[in-house]
Amino acid sequence: xxxxxxxxxxxxxxxxxxxxxxxxxxxxxxxxxxxxxxxxxxxxxxxxxxxxxxxxxxxxxxxxxxxxxxxxxxxxxxxxxxxxxxxxxxxxxxxxxxxxxxxxxxxxxxxxxxxxxxxxxxxxxxxxxxxxxxxxxxxxxxxxxxxxxxxxxxxxxxxxxxxxxxxxxxxxxxxxxxxxxxxxxxxxxxxxxxxxxxxxxxxxxxxxxxxxxxxxxxxxxxxxxxxxxxxxxxxxxxxxxxxxxxxxxxxxxxxxxxxxxxxxxxxxxxxxxxxxxxxxxxxxxxxxxxxxxxxxxxxxxxxxxxxxxxxxxxxxxxxxxxxxxxxxxxxxxxxxxxxxxxxxxxxxxxxxxxxxxxxxxxxxxxxxxx
Amino acid sequence: xxxxxxxxxxxxxxxxxxxxxxxxxxxxxxxxxxxxxxxxxxxxxxxxxxxxxxxxxxxxxxxxxxxxxxxxxxxxxxxxxxxxxxxxxxxxxxxxxxxxxxxxxxxxxxxxxxxxxxxxxxxxxxxxxxxxxxxxxxxxxxxxxxxxxxxxxxxxxxxxxxxxxxxxxxxxxxxxxxxxxxxxxxxxxxxxxxxxxxxxxxxxxxxxxxxxxxxxxxxxxxxxxxxxxxxxxxxxxxxxxxxxxxxxxxxxxxxxxxxxxxxxxxxxxxxxxxxxxxxxxxxxxxxxxxxxxxxxxxxxxxxxxxxxxxxxxxxxxxxxxxxxxxxxxxxxxxxxxxxxxxxxxxxxxxxxxxxxxxxxxxxxxxxxxx
Numbered sequence: 001x002x003x004x005x006x007x008x009x010x011x012x013x014x015x016x017x018x019x020x021x022x023x024x025x026x027x028x029x030x031x032x033x034x035x036x037x038x039x040x041x042x043x044x045x046x047x048x049x050x051x052x053x054x055x056x057x058x059x060x061x062x063x064x065x066x067x068x069x070x071x072x073x074x075x076x077x078x079x080x081x082x083x084x085x086x087x088x089x090x091x092x093x094x095x096x097x098x099x100x101x102x103x104x105x106x107x108x109x110x111x112x113x114x115x116x117x118x119x120x121x122x123x124x125x126x127x128x129x130x131x132x133x134x135x136x137x138x139x140x141x142x143x144x145x146x147x148x149x150x151x152x153x154x155x156x157x158x159x160x161x162x163x164x165x166x167x168x169x170x171x172x173x174x175x176x177x178x179x180x181x182x183x184x185x186x187x188x189x190x191x192x193x194x195x196x197x198x199x200x201x202x203x204x205x206x207x208x209x210x211x212x213x214x215x216x217x218x219x220x221x222x223x224x225x226x227x228x229x230x231x232x233x234x235x236x237x238x239x240x241x242x243x244x245x246x247x248x249x250x251x252x253x254x255x256x257x258x259x260x261x262x263x264x265x266x267x268x269x270x271x272x273x274x275x276x277x278x279x280x281x282x283x284x285x286x287x288x289x290x291x292x293x294x295x296x297x298x299x300x301x302x303x304x305x306x307x308x309x310x311x312x313x314x315x316x317x318x319x320x321x322x323x324x325x326x327x328x329x330x331x332x333x334x335x336x337x338x339x340x341x342x343x344x345x346x347x348x349x350x351x352x353x354x355x356x357x358x359x360x361x362x363x364x365x366x367x368x369x370x
Numbered sequence: 371x372x373x374x375x376x377x378x379x380x381x382x383x384x385x386x387x388x389x390x391x392x393x394x395x396x397x398x399x400x401x402x403x404x405x406x407x408x409x410x411x412x413x414x415x416x417x418x419x420x421x422x423x424x425x426x427x428x429x430x431x432x433x434x435x436x437x438x439x440x441x442x443x444x445x446x447x448x449x450x451x452x453x454x455x456x457x458x459x460x461x462x463x464x465x466x467x468x469x470x471x472x473x474x475x476x477x478x479x480x481x482x483x484x485x486x487x488x489x490x491x492x493x494x495x496x497x498x499x500x501x502x503x504x505x506x507x508x509x510x511x512x513x514x515x516x517x518x519x520x521x522x523x524x525x526x527x528x529x530x531x532x533x534x535x536x537x538x539x540x541x542x543x544x545x546x547x548x549x550x551x552x553x554x555x556x557x558x559x560x561x562x563x564x565x566x567x568x569x570x571x572x573x574x575x576x577x578x579x580x581x582x583x584x585x586x587x588x589x590x591x592x593x594x595x596x597x598x599x600x601x602x603x604x605x606x607x608x609x610x611x612x613x614x615x616x617x618x619x620x621x622x623x624x625x626x627x628x629x630x631x632x633x634x635x636x637x638x639x640x641x642x643x644x645x646x647x648x649x650x651x652x653x654x655x656x657x658x659x660x661x662x663x664x665x666x667x668x669x670x671x672x673x674x675x676x677x678x679x680x681x682x683x684x685x686x687x688x689x690x691x692x693x694x695x696x697x698x699x700x701x702x703x704x705x706x707x708x709x710x711x712x713x714x715x716x717x718x719x720x721x722x723x724x725x726x727x728x729x730x731x732x733x734x735x736x737x738x739x740x
Contacts, residue, residue, distance in 0.1 A: 024688060024709035055711035063706060129630055211707075212691040236674050258628030258640060260499055261652040267672060270628060273643070273650045280643045280650070282631040302637060304606045318394060321582040336433060337581075339394035341425035 015039035017080050018066045019100040021205040022046065022057045025217035029053050031097040039100060072206040076180040077195070078105045089114040089225040094250045099203035099221065103179045106199035108170050110225075113147035113199075117172075118291050119222045119247070120148055121240035122156025122232035127265050130156055130233030133257055135163035137230060140284025142169025144297065149174060149226050151218065152187055152194075156232045156240070165193055174225075175202040176218040177210030219243040228253030228291040230281060234268030241268050248277040253290050255281040312351075315340065319348030320357060320367070328361030385409035387450050388436045389470040391575040392416065392427045395587035399423050401467040409470060442576040446550040447565075448475045459484040459595040464620045469573035469591065473549045476569035478540050480595075483517035483569070487542075488661050489592045489617070490518055491610035492526025492602035497635050500526055500603030503627055505533035507600060510654025512539025514667070519544060519596050521588060522557050522564070526602045526610070535563055544595075545572040546588040547580030589613040598623030598661040600651060604638030611638050618647040623660050625651040682721075685710065689718030690727060690737070698731030 016039045023030030033042040033054070046057045073080070081088055081102040087109045092098045104110060118141050120134055138148045138160040148164045150157040152173040164171035173194050175183060179202045182188035191200055203221060204214060219239060223229055223246035231254070234240045248254045256278035259266030272278035281287050282302075289299035312320060322337040323329070329337075334345045349365055352358035359368040386409045393400035403412040403424070416427045443450070451458055451472040457479045462468045474480060488511050490504055508518045508530040518534045520527040522543040534541035543564050545553060549572045552558035561570055573591060574584060589609060593599055593616035601624070604610045618624045626648035629636030642648035651657050652672075659669035682690060692707040693699070701719070705712045719735055722728035729738040 022709070027709060056705075056709065056714055058711060059702065059705035060709060129632070133631060213688050236672060237677075257631060258636070258643075258650070259631075260629055261503060261627060262499070266628070267652070270650055270652050271672065273628075274652075274656070280628070280640055282637070282640050282644075286644070302606060302641065307607075318583055332429065335426075335429035339392070339397060339426065339430060341428060344426055 011040050012038065013080055013082050013101070014066060015043045016082050016101040017069060017205065018043055018064060020103070020203060021064055021066070021069055021208070022060050023100070025099065025203050025214055026097045026220070027056075028097055029056065030100075034100060069205045069207070072178075072180055073103055076105055076206065078103045078179050078206065080104075081110065087111040091225045091250075091252075092221065094224050095220060101203070103202050103204070103206060104199055105179045105201075106195045107197065108147070108172070108199045110172065110199055110201065113170055113172065114149075114225045114227075116145055116292070117147040117149055117226040118287060119226040119229040119243065120150050120156065120160035120232060121219075121222065121229060121234075121243045122160075123234050123238050123240065123265050123268075124153050124155040124157075125235075125265070126155035126159065126233045127259075127263060129259060129263070130257075130265055131159040134159035134232040135166070137232065137257070137284050137287060138163030138171070139167045139169070141287060142167050142171070144284065144288045144292070146288065146291070147172060147198075149222055151175070151215075151222060152183070152191060152200075154184060154186075158187060158190060160232075161190060161194055164198075168197070171198045173198070173200045174218055174222050175200060175210065176204075176214040178202055178204055178206040178208040180206045181208070181210075183210045215239060216242060220246045223247035223252060224250050226252065228255060228287075230254075230287055231256045231269050231272060231278065233257070233259065233263075233265040234272070235264055236267050236271060238268045241272060244272055244278060254278040255287055255290050257281060312355075315344060316348045316351050319345055320352055323352075323358055323365060323367045325367050325369075328364030328366045330364040334365065381410050382408065383450055383452050383471070384436060385413045386452050386471040387439060387575065388413055388434060390473070390573060391434055391436065391439060391578070392430050393470070395469065395573050395584055396467045396590070397426075398467060399426065400470075404470060439575045439577070442548075442550055443473055446475055446576065448473045448549050448576065450474075451480065457481040461595045461620075462591065464594050465590060471573070473572050473574070473576060474569055475549045475571075476565045477567065478517070478542070478569045480542065480569055480571065483540055483542065484519070484595045484597075486515055486662070487517040487519055487596040488657060489596040489599040489613065490520050490526065490530035490602060491589075491592065491599060491604075491613045492530075493604050493608050493610065493635050493638075494523050494525040494527075495605075495635070496525035496529065496603045497629075497633060499629060499633075500627075500635055501529040504529035504602040505536070507602065507627070507654050507657060508533030508541070509537045509539070511657060512537050512541070514654065514658045514662070516658065516661070517542060517568075519592055521545070521585075521592060522553070522561060522570075524554060524556075528557060528560060530602075531560060531564055534568075538567070541568045543568070543570045544588055544592050545570060545580065546574075546584040548572055548574060548576040548578040550576045551578070551580075553580045585609060586612060590616045593617035593622060594620050596622065598625060598657075600624075600657055601626045601639050601642060601648065603627070603629065603633075603635040604642070605634055606637050606641060608638045611642060614642055614648060624648040625657055625660050627651060682725075685714060686718045686721050689715055690722055693722075693728055693735060693737045695737050695739075698734030698736045700734040704735065 142164040149172040229247040256269035285299040288297040512534040519542040599617040626639035655669040658667040
């Protein structure tokens with residue numbers, strides 16, 4: 001942990017890179033040690049086996065080779081981002097066990113991107129409906145200047161990344177394994193496209209394998225580096241609900257997309273809404289409304305065009321409702337039909353005529369169609 | 371308003387039947403007059419044109435024939451239900467303009483039925499999805515002893531009534547026109563079946579036509595005679611949202627069924643949930659939970675069966691996650707994989723072996739599948 005690397009990275013950065021290999025993501029022992037005495041001293045303590053609790057890092061110390069990790073990273077254009085760096089996403093600092101560093105590939109600025117961002121997550125075994133909604137949401141958010149963060153998995157994740165790329169927006173893929181290691185392998189091309197304009201991010205050192213526990217830990221990063229999380233489709237045990245709960249626990253906005261009650265892939269979304277921690281969203285405007293700047297991003301309420309006669313007072317509406325469409329009917333009969341006096345009918349007809357909603361016809365009155 | 375009828379109905383009942391013909395449903399003038407001086411005196415005041423505001427009832431006074439209305443009603447087996455009657459649904463008393471009476475056909479007891487009831491409402495132009503959900507919800511609620519109230523319209527209403535009839539439950543159709551006048555005409559058979567075991571109800575006199583304003587007024591009856599209202603599908607301008615808002619305004623539970631965000635027939639449901647006055651429900655158990663007796667009707671949370679290893683402590687879970695499925699791996703390599711000391715791995719393996727989740731294999735350990 002000196003000579004060649006120290007020319008590129010200072011000691012702390014080097015030690016943090018070492019910790020990203022030594023400790024499992026979220027390891028409470030490592031995190032509290034580094035927080036207390038710093039990454040460099042913590043690494044020394046492990047080397048000296050200063051405490052029995054540090055024994056868990058001994059097996060990996062034997063295979064630790066930070067120089068090699070940095071070389072592999074550099075070969076893939078990855079840089080090491082540390083807390084305090086200008087492009088460090090400060091949302092991660094809310095975590096009880098924040099990452100020691102992030103390995104980051106791609107041209108985008110992670111910190112500024114995360115300031116206006118949405119995580120879009122969901123089931124790997126998504127339906128065609130879910131993938132379509134995820135694509136639309138992601139594209140709509142990108143068009144509104146949001147960075148879309150997801151996990152590059154099959155299903156919803158990939159649909160979200162692709163939706164952003166389709167409109168040339170910025171998207172961030174947070175991986176459970178090393179940034180040099182496309183996972184799933186079938187998404188190598190997708191990840192290659194993401195790296196060109198956005199970012200591929202991981203808290204584990206290059207070449208690390210994605211494991212079950214790393215996927216779960218990865219979810220906490222997605223949940224806290226973003227302003228909020230949208231679950232598009234999720235089974236009742238979906239990992240994306242884990243992301244959503246992380247987001248809710250850390251005070252982030254959580255939104256979910258409804259779907260058919262007959263679809264198990266929407267059951268997790270519906271449960272999150274029933275549990276009260278997720279708000280219902282149906283399009284990108286509503287997500288932007290929930291996550292964006294107050295005012296600027298307020299969603300207009302969906303509505304259908306007003307119909308003539310929508311805002312008549314009750315009496316006039318009653319007259320209007322009693323008017324025939326074809327043959328005119330005299331005031332006396334309209335009075336019986338509407339349960340009104342002839343004078344009230346006449347007054348109502350006057351207002352309706354002014355509004356262009358009634359016209360004389362023969363001996364009586366009828367509706368006027370625009 | 372005396373002799374022959376008074377042998378069947380007392381004067382107040384007779385006068386209320388007259389008012390159900392004289393005044394449009396919800397007419398504020400008539401309601402306040404009857405509330406202040408009683409139906410009989412109010413009728414006399416109209417006959418005597420005691421006040422200019424009463425002129426609106428004069429046109430219909432000329433065609434009023436309560437005897438004939440009662441005869442027509444009787445021919446269709448309709449009785450006149452008045453406030454204070456044992457089977458009067460007291461929820462209606464919450465209305466600012468309650469009906470003067472109800473014309474009721476069918477054997478069921480409206481008051482006791484409404485005590486455990488749900489309104490199921492929705493779009494006439496429902497989708498196959500909506501009709502299926504409405505049928506399932508209605509059947510499930512009927513099986514749980516709920517009376518299902520709806521409006522006999524095409525689409526969701528009819529699906530709800532049919533769902534109840536299919537399981538031989540009790541359903542109530544509230545009509546905007548007279549109870550002798552099946553509307554829509556295509557539902558004459560359906561209404562005939564409802565009358566056999568349930569009820570067909572209206573606040574307007576027999577032979578009255580259903581009009582636009584009567585449909586809107588009818589909605590307030592459905593909303594307040596029931597414990598709560600479930601909207602299954604609704605466009606953004608659906609009349610069923612009018613029912614739901616009536617229900618919410620009167621403190622009733624309002625629930626809505628989600629659907630695809632791509633379906634305009636679910637847009638009204640989603641908006642009601644976003645507006646915060648409707649809770650999301652996905653099945654009859656959840657509706658019963660929202661509307662039924664606390665405790666007895668509590669819905670169990672939907673869940674998938676637990677998987678082995680679900681509630682392991684973090685350290686043991688990490689060991690479990692690093693275990694291979696096929697060839698056993700020695701403790702030292704598991705320690706590197708899990709980021710743990712050999713002692714921690716050994717302890718985790720001990721717990722996993724006890725739980726039947728790990729087994730020795732060759733020189734090492736692997737997952738044990740049940």
